[in-house]
Amino acid sequence: MAPSVASAAADEQSETTLSNTLSDTSETGGLPRRWLRAREAAAYLGICYHRLGVLRDQGRGPQYRKFGRMVVYDVRDIDAYMEALPAHGGR
Incomplete structure (x- = not known):
C-alpha cells in the first residue's frame, strides 16, 4: 500500500510542476501558454x-505545426x- 501512496504523491507533485509551467505567464504578457x-x-x-518524434514521423501523435x-x-x-x-x- 505504501508504494501506491508514494506514487500518488509523485504524480501530484509532477502535475503541480506541469501546471506551474503551463500557467507561467511571465513570457506571454499575462496570457496562459498555449x-x-x-x-x-x-x-x-x-x-x-x-x-x-517517432509518433510524429509515423503520423500517430498529436497534431503539430512547424515554423x-x-x-x-x-x-x-x-x-x-x-x-x-x-x-x-x-x-
Whole structure:
C-alpha cells in the first residue's frame, strides 16, 4: 500500500510542476501558454522527447505545426489526442 501512496504523491507533485509551467505567464504578457515546443509537449504527455518524434514521423501523435524547423504543439490538440485514446483497465 505504501508504494501506491508514494506514487500518488509523485504524480501530484509532477502535475503541480506541469501546471506551474503551463500557467507561467511571465513570457506571454499575462496570457496562459498555449503553444509548446516538442520537448515541452513530450513532458506534458509524460513521454520521452524521442518517442514523440517517432509518433510524429509515423503520423500517430498529436497534431503539430512547424515554423521553419521548429515544431510546436497546441495544448488543446494534445488534450484532444489524449481524450481520443481508448481507455483501459479499471474495475
